Amino acid sequence: MLRQLEGSRAIAETVALCRPEVVCAYPISPQTHIIEAIGRMVKDGSLAPCEFINVESEFAAMSVSIGASAAGARAYTATASQGLLFMIEAVYNAAGLGLPIVMTLANRAIGAPINIWNDHSDAMAVRDTGWIQLFAETNQEAADLHVQAFRLAEELSVPVMVCMDGFILTHAVEGVDLLDQATVDRFLPPYEPRQVLDPDDPVSIGAMVGPEAFEEVRYLAHLRQLDALDQIPVIADAFAELTGRASGGLVHPYRTADADTIVVAMGSVLGTIKDAVDRRREAGDRVGVLGITSFRPFPIAAVRRALSGARRVVVIEKAFSLGMGGVLATDVSMATLGSTAVLSTVVAGLGGRPIPRRSVEETIERAGRDQLTPLSFLDLDDGIIERERGRMARTRRSGPFAENVLRDLRQAKEGRP
Amino acid sequence: MSHDPTDAPALDQRVHFYQVGSFAVGNRLLNADDRTVQSSAQRTNSIDSGHRACQGCGEALGARYALDAAMRATNGRLLAVNATGCLEVFSTPYPETSWRIPWLHSLFGNAPAVATGVSAAMRVKGREDVRVVAQAGDGGTVDIGFGTLSGMFERNDDVLFICYDNEGYMNTGVQRSAATPPAARTATTDVVGDEPGNPFGQGKDLPRIAMAHDIPYVATATVADLHDLERKVERAMSLRGARYLHVFVPCPLGWGAASNETIHLARLAQSTGLFPVFEAERGVVTNVLPIRRWSPVEEYLTLQRRYAHLVGPRGRPDIVARLQAIADANVVRYGLLPDERNDGEDD
Numbered sequence: 001m002l003r004q005l006e007g008s009r010a011i012a013e014t015v016a017l018c019r020p021e022v023v024c025a026y027p028i029s030p031q032t033h034i035i036e037a038i039g040r041m042v043k044d045g046s047l048a049p050c051e052f053i054n055v056e057s058e059f060a061a062m063s064v065s066i067g068a069s070a071a072g073a074r075a076y077t078a079t080a081s082q083g084l085l086f087m088i089e090a091v092y093n094a095a096g097l098g099l100p101i102v103m104t105l106a107n108r109a110i111g112a113p114i115n116i117w118n119d120h121s122d123a124m125a126v127r128d129t130g131w132i133q134l135f136a137e138t139n140q141e142a143a144d145l146h147v148q149a150f151r152l153a154e155e156l157s158v159p160v161m162v163c164m165d166g167f168i169l170t171h172a173v174e175g176v177d178l179l180d181q182a183t184v185d186r187f188l189p190p191y192e193p194r195q196v197l198d199p200d201d202p203v204s205i206g207a208m209v210g211p212e213a214f215e216e217v218r219y220l221a222h223l224r225q226l227d228a229l230d231q232i233p234v235i236a237d238a239f240a241e242l243t244g245r246a247s248g249g250l251v252h253p254y255r256t257a258d259a260d261t262i263v264v265a266m267g268s269v270l271g272t273i274k275d276a277v278d279r280r281r282e283a284g285d286r287v288g289v290l291g292i293t294s295f296r297p298f299p300i301a302a303v304r305r306a307l308s309g310a311r312r313v314v315v316i317e318k319a320f321s322l323g324m325g326g327v328l329a330t331d332v333s334m335a336t337l338g339s340t341a342v343l344s345t346v347v348a349g350l351g352g353r354p355i356p357r358r359s360v361e362e363t364i365e366r367a368g369r370d371q372l373t374p375l376s377f378l379d380l381d382d383g384i385i386e387r388e389r390g391r392m393a394r395t396r397r398s399g400p401f402a403e404n405v406l407r408d409l410r411q412a413k414e415g416r417p
Numbered sequence: 418m419s420h421d422p423t424d425a426p427a428l429d430q431r432v433h434f435y436q437v438g439s440f441a442v443g444n445r446l447l448n449a450d451d452r453t454v455q456s457s458a459q460r461t462n463s464i465d466s467g468h469r470a471c472q473g474c475g476e477a478l479g480a481r482y483a484l485d486a487a488m489r490a491t492n493g494r495l496l497a498v499n500a501t502g503c504l505e506v507f508s509t510p511y512p513e514t515s516w517r518i519p520w521l522h523s524l525f526g527n528a529p530a531v532a533t534g535v536s537a538a539m540r541v542k543g544r545e546d547v548r549v550v551a552q553a554g555d556g557g558t559v560d561i562g563f564g565t566l567s568g569m570f571e572r573n574d575d576v577l578f579i580c581y582d583n584e585g586y587m588n589t590g591v592q593r594s595a596a597t598p599p600a601a602r603t604a605t606t607d608v609v610g611d612e613p614g615n616p617f618g619q620g621k622d623l624p625r626i627a628m629a630h631d632i633p634y635v636a637t638a639t640v641a642d643l644h645d646l647e648r649k650v651e652r653a654m655s656l657r658g659a660r661y662l663h664v665f666v667p668c669p670l671g672w673g674a675a676s677n678e679t680i681h682l683a684r685l686a687q688s689t690g691l692f693p694v695f696e697a698e699r700g701v702v703t704n705v706l707p708i709r710r711w712s713p714v715e716e717y718l719t720l721q722r723r724y725a726h727l728v729g730p731r732g733r734p735d736i737v738a739r740l741q742a743i744a745d746a747n748v749v750r751y752g753l754l755p756d757e758r759n760d761g762e763d764d
Contacts, residue, residue, distance in 0.1 A: 021538065021541045021542070022534060022537045022538060022541060024534075049541045049542075049543075050541065051537040051538075051540060051541045053533065053534075053537060053572070054572070055530065055533075055568055056564060056565070056567070056568035056571070057564060057565075057568070059526070059527060059530070059564075059565070060527065060530040060533075060564070060565050060568055063523060063524070063527035063530030063531050063533075063534065063565060064530045064531070064533050064534035064537065065534060066523050066527075066531050066534060067498065067521070067523070067530065067531035067532060067533060067534025067535040067536075067537075067538070068534035068535065068537050068538040069534070069538075070521050070531075070534075070535065071496065071534065071535040071538035071539060072538055072542070073534075073537070073538035073541055073542065075534070089524055089526075089527075090523070090524060090527060093523050093524055097523070197496045197519040197520075197521055197535060198519055199493060199494045199495060199496065199518075199519060199547055201519075202516065202517060202518050202519040202520070203519060203520075204509055204514040204516045204519075204520045204521075204522075205520065205521045205522070206499075206520075206521055206522030206523055207509035207510070207512075207514055207522065208505070208506055208509050208510050210510065213512075
């Protein structure tokens with residue numbers, strides 16, 4: 001049954017259906033509504049047994065989750081942006097210990113300058129931690145991915161991060177069909193840990209490992225990520241069989257079969273890109289979209305298959321590596337190695353900058369005319385850049401540049417020189 | 418538990434109920450119930466032999482007594498969380514482990530939060546008979562773990578947190594922590610300049626900070642009085658909620674002391690007043706271990722190379738006097754000398 005729900009509410013209710021036993025909460029926009037709703041459910045007894053713990057930092061949120069998971073409890077938390085960076089040491093640790101924690105990441109930009117709106121910089125900052133990272137396109141998929149995430153995490157003993165665009169998804173109210181308890185219980189068996197703190201069978205977890213074994217331990221963790229490449233489609237199929245919904249999986253190709261230009265992207269922007277592709281198709285362009293759901297592990301083979309017929313690949317991504325270029329594009333380039341396809345990166349939507357369909361269409365058109373540079377920034381205001389570069393060249397003490405840019409914008413708006 | 422000598426076996430002759438010189442009470446002079454858990458064949462050896470602690474390590478000794486006492490108090494239903502540090506490193510180079518109890522090491526600064534998670538897992542599973550101990554050195558407690566520790570206190574999570582305080586970052590090569598005393602030499606507070614060693618700061622007295630959270634139990638102990646340490650662990654395990662035990666553990670390596678002086682130094686820290694030994698419940702001091710035989714701080718300083726610049730012909734009596742003033746202030750604050758000082762009564 002479709003219900004009109006805020007994305008965060010849909011996630012909270014779905015996580016509750018997964019019977020988490022320990023949930024940690026530390027507020028940071030835009031994930032706060034999720035943990036607020038779960039906190040209420042624990043307090044009114046509708047989610048039980050469950051321990052809801054208000055912690056003093058995100059570092060503590062992940063650390064409490066580590067302790068709970070190592071002691072055999074199903075653990076969940078949510079964060080975003082600066083919060084994810086503040087917990088990053090524990091994020092690595094959870095994966096290194098092989099603890100199947102599930103975390104929602106409400107994707108948000110990283111400061112400075114401080115910015116609460118959406119992009120993917122936070123998720124990219126933890127791509128090498130050993131967490132599985134799944135990106136949701138819609139709130140329906142975000143909700144469904146959480147159920148799949150618990151099963152995937154616990155089958156493989158690997159933590160899973162469900163990434164959903166902050167505000168664009170977390171705060172959007174749209175129709176979502178939530179599962180019922182019986183269905184989730186059929187899909188998600190109780191947590192059977194591979195390793196657990198137990199007075200009747202004492203083990204040491206988290207021992208120091210020297211050069212004689214560290215590489216092997218890390219390689220085993222890599223193999224579990226590769227196992228996930230097999231498991232993610234299996235779990236998505238099982239989910240589809242139970243619910244009739246095609247949520248999850250490794251990639252979502254759209255009109256790629258005969259496409260000579262394929263746009264690659266992750267998250268909610270895929271909807272806009274599909275609209276743009278539909279319009280270009282009407283104009284006669286052979287264009288398609290490849291949505292990446294599993295960013296870690298990165299499905300090189302599936303991406304290569306989907307892109308095999310393309311002459312041009314355009315990666316639109318909401319993050320980039322300063323001084324280098326696209327992050328997702330670098331991974332995609334591993335899948336196009338040896339092919340003649342031309343790869344270009346378009347950085348878009350940073351810090352919540354809207355990605356209008358028209359701009360995407362223009363990008364696709366330019367790609368079709370082979371006019372896209374290897375790296376470009378969507379709707380970048382070149383005048384602002386030149387003014388600040390000029391100011392920095394003229395004056396040693398040119399001041400804080402983010403504030404300068406804001407002043408230029410205001411003056412331009414007010415029509416002053 | 419009582420130390421009343423009338424409980425001891427009746428003896429006709431007049432005897433010392435303590436070792437001459439050290440003033441330690443011998444185990445065999447106590448009632449069986451009062452004897453250390455280490456005297457029992459049933460002791461758990463929570464940290465087993467074969468680990469890589471330095472000779473004379475106060476932390477290894479303190480942890481062994483504390484954990485075995487906690488195991489006895491919980492009937493073997495104990496889970497331990499460990500911060501990064503000497504204790505973690507010397508006990509577990511993979512694949513060996515000294516731990517005979519379930520043991521989890523996560524990070525340097527998060528042992529209190531990890532223990533909160535373990536405790537929450539036990540509660541949600543209805544296994545509240547299983548208790549949780551978290552442990553760290555002073556760096557993991559007063560510095561990098563301070564935030565998570567305060568959070569754990571404030572929520573009153575059911576965890577006993579034990580700090581083994583050796584007054585510095587010994588595992589990384591003897592650097593200064595917020596628990597390093599004034600004037601002590603460390604690798605980052607060298608003996609140069611007008612104020613050699615660690616500067617005189619405001620101090621960071623964690624037992625008193627813990628008390629300010631009004632948690633059920635706060636206590637300090639030293640490895641010079643292991644019966645006292647065990648008794649405090651048992652008291653802590655008889656309570657629920659956040660509990661804090663701060664154990665003074667000399668470090669021969671970091672302090673430049675002979676490895677056979679560990680117990681002696683711990684005793685001097687208490688008997689000078691530099692390290693007050695007390696208990697507090699809900700923010701109120703309930704019990705103080707009085708100084709049996711007062712010593713001036715110089716006696717304590719002289720045994721440690723980290724203070725070598727303060728004593729002797731080219732020493733700094735002015736700085737020694739400032740350290741003595743700290744000890745004297747503790748004596749007054751905690752009433753460590755209820756009667757007048759009685760230096761060396763009957764050796």
